[in-house]
Amino acid sequence: MIVNGRYQTDIDIADRALQYGDGCFTTIAFRNGCLEFLAQHIQRLQKACGILYLEFSKWKTLEAQINQSVSDKYDCVVKVIISRGAGGRGYSPQGCRQPKFIITHHEIPAHYQAWQLNGLALTVSPILLAKQPILAGIKHLNRLEQVLIKQHLGATEFPDALVFDTDGALVETSVGNVFWKSNDVWYTPDLSNSGVEGVIRNQVISLMKNNGLDVNIVQHSLPDLANLQEMFICNSLMKVVPVSHWCKENEDVKITIQSNEQTRLIQSWLNQINHTSVKSIETN
Known part of the structure; x- marks a missing residue:
C-alpha cells in the first residue's frame, strides 16, 4: 500500500x-x-x-x-x-x-462481468440501516452495518440484497445503488437520511435525464416494489447490472421483472463514456 x-x-x-x-x-x-x-x-x-x-x-x-x-x-x-x-x-x-x-x-471481482450480461436476483436484507442525515451520502469508514448485511447475505443463496432503513424506506443494496421502473416511471431512493451517494448513481441520473428519462428520487417501501417493469443496481466497479427478480428469504413471494429494455440502453450509454488514459496524462 x-x-x-x-x-x-x-x-x-x-x-x-x-x-x-x-x-x-x-x-x-x-x-x-x-x-x-x-x-x-x-x-x-x-x-x-x-x-x-x-x-x-x-x-x-x-x-x-x-x-x-x-x-x-x-x-x-x-x-x-x-x-x-x-x-x-x-x-x-x-x-x-x-x-x-x-x-x-x-x-x-470476476463475477461482475457475468452479472452485467445475465443480471442477478435479489433478496431482502433483515439488517436495517440507521438514519443519520449528517453522514448520509458519504462513504465514511464506519461500515459495520454493511458488514452485518454481508454476513447475513452469505448464509443465503442470493448474490445481493435490497436494504431498507429503520422506517422501512428502501435505501440501496449491499453493493450499490438501485433504480427501478414502475408504471412507466423511473425511481431511485432518497439518500438524505442514510446510504451512499455513488459516483455511478450520479452519472446514471445525468445520463437518463439527458436522454429524456426522468428519475424520481423517493422514499418508497417494500410494497411499492410489487409491480416492477425494470430494475438495476450500480456501482463504480460493476457499472449497471440488471435485476431479474427479487424475493423475500424463506417466502414464496417472488417479484419478476417484466423486461430490462431501457436498463440495457442505460448500460450502453454508460459504457460509451470516454475516459482519459493514464499514459495520456503522463505525456501531458
Missing part, C-alpha cells in the same frame, strides 16, 4: 482510521488504461472531508499518486482512503493536524 506517497506494509496503530473509523474512502475502477471517473471520485472525497471536518489539502498530490500507482498495472480496483491520522484524545480530534491518504490495489 501507499501511505502519503510512500510504499509501506503497515500502518500506525494509533491512526484514527483504525481506532474510530475516522475518515472516508472511495473505490475507482482502472480499466483499459483509464481511471474511470477519477475527477468525480476526488470530488466525493472532498465532500466527505468537508462533512467530517477533516482538514486534508493535498489533493493534487493525491491525484498524482493515484495516477502513478497504476502506471505498471492492468485492470484493477484502486481504493483510496483518507484518514484523519494519529492524534487527538479519545474521540476528540482536537490537535489532529496530519491526515493521511492510503492507496491500495485489488482485483476487480
